[in-house]
Amino acid sequence: MADKSDLVLEVKNLKTVFFTNSGLFKAVDDVSFTVKRGETLAIVGESGCGKSVTALSLMRLVPDPPGRIVGGTVTLEGTDLLALDEAQMRAVRGNRISMIFQEPMTSLNPVMRIGDQIVEAVRLHRAMSAKAAWNIAVEMLRLVRIPEPARRAREYPHQLSGGMRQRAMIAMALACRPALLIADEPTTALDVTIQAQILALILDLQKELGTGLVLITHDLGVVAQTAQRVIVMYAGRKVEEASVEALFADPKHPYTRGLMASIPSVPASGAATQARLNEIPGTVPSLVRLPPGCAFAPRCKLAVKRCQDEYPPLMDWGGGHLAACWRAADVAEVA
Numbered sequence: 517m518a519d520k521s522d523l524v525l526e527v528k529n530l531k532t533v534f535f536t537n538s539g540l541f542k543a544v545d546d547v548s549f550t551v552k553r554g555e556t557l558a559i560v561g562e563s564g565c566g567k568s569v570t571a572l573s574l575m576r577l578v579p580d581p582p583g584r585i586v587g588g589t590v591t592l593e594g595t596d597l598l599a600l601d602e603a604q605m606r607a608v609r610g611n612r613i614s615m616i617f618q619e620p621m622t623s624l625n626p627v628m629r630i631g632d633q634i635v636e637a638v639r640l641h642r643a644m645s646a647k648a649a650w651n652i653a654v655e656m657l658r659l660v661r662i663p664e665p666a667r668r669a670r671e672y673p674h675q676l677s678g679g680m681r682q683r684a685m686i687a688m689a690l691a692c693r694p695a696l697l698i699a700d701e702p703t704t705a706l707d708v709t710i711q712a713q714i715l716a717l718i719l720d721l722q723k724e725l726g727t728g729l730v731l732i733t734h735d736l737g738v739v740a741q742t743a744q745r746v747i748v749m750y751a752g753r754k755v756e757e758a759s760v761e762a763l764f765a766d767p768k769h770p771y772t773r774g775l776m777a778s779i780p781s782v783p784a785s786g787a788a789t790q791a792r793l794n795e796i797p798g799t800v801p802s803l804v805r806l807p808p809g810c811a812f813a814p815r816c817k818l819a820v821k822r823c824q825d826e827y828p829p830l831m832d833w834g835g836g837h838l839a840a841c842w843r844a845a846d847v848a849e850v851a
């Protein structure tokens with residue numbers, strides 16, 4: 517097992533709720549995981565299962581109201597981010613922990629030149645002259661392989677293509693060399709060839725800079741190609757966690773099996789697939805009124821009475837392969 521000092525991020529029992537007109541619900545319910553230096557952890561699950569809220573919780577960017585982090589710890593390089601005040605958090609965000617989004621315009625300012633935006637991000641965290649920061653900005657644009665970076669730095673976001681904007685956002689996120697990068701569906705909005713390029717770029721930079729990466733994706737093909745560990749979320753909870761090899765070789769949760777059934781074959785060699793995780797019959801239950809037992813039980817072919825009545829705890833099925841399912845021991849035979 518990894519030495520503790522290897523850990524960039526340790527999330528323990530994270531709980532984030534939303535207060536809405538239809539009631540309070542737990543968008544993230546008791547989720548724990550770790551990321552080591554240079555490691556990629558993938559978070560997968562259907563739409564609405566809490567992936568983005570988990571990411572926003574790590575960044576302390578959950579909109580409050582209606583949301584609030586109500587429990588747990590998020591320890592980044594030894595510091596619990598949830599215990600920081602907002603000023604301390606601002607010093608960490610964009611510096612030690614950064615996030616890139618599906619839509620680059622979420623983080624880019626449309627009325628500011630690309631280079632100036634990176635300069636601003638750098639000078640927020642590093643005492644240096646505008647000239648030195650500008651040089652870093654151009655260097656970062658070169659690092660993300662934007663051609664003619666010195667010229668591009670003087671352009672506005674709308675002058676760049678979608679793929680180039682995504683690169684600029686990555687340049688900005690990595691400008692301070694964060695220990696952890698969170699990428700929430702970073703390529704979904706792009707067309708397929710550009711997707712592959714951007715993903716390859718993120719992985720190259722991650723290797724080069726030793727950044728820990730939390731990669732949120734719908735695409736199990738991407739997971740197989742990029743991640744070392746995976747967590748599978750369902751209705752706000754972590755229902756399975758394993759190394760990529762173990763997850764694909766021997767998925768323990770019927771939900772994970774359902775997700776995998778939606779791709780034609782396990783992409784062991786890393787061929788990109790466009791499979792989306794949306795082909796399991798039935799829908800994610802309303803988070804406001806979750807059943808007392810397993811939230812997946814109403815959609816699960818293996819469900820027995822116990823599944824309806826009692827929530828299954830996460831159990832270790834060997835070598836850190838965790839799954840929360842009463843039927844996990846039988847899943848390979850039955851499913």
Ligand SMILES: Nc1ncnc2c1ncn2[C@@H]1O[C@H](COP(=O)(O)OP(=O)(O)OP(=O)(O)O)[C@@H](O)[C@H]1O
Pocket residue numbers: 534536543561562563564565566567568569570579582583803
């Ligand atoms: N600002 C908000 N106000 C109220 N509810 C929210 C808010 N943001 C997210 N939620 C709810 O929290 C739950 C988890 O949402 P989240 O965005 O984390 O899902 P996701 O797994 O990222 O889905 P997707 O794959 O579609 O991006 C959903 O029920 C969603 O409707």
Ligand SMILES: [Mg+2]
Pocket residue numbers: 567568569700
């Ligand atoms: Mg999301």
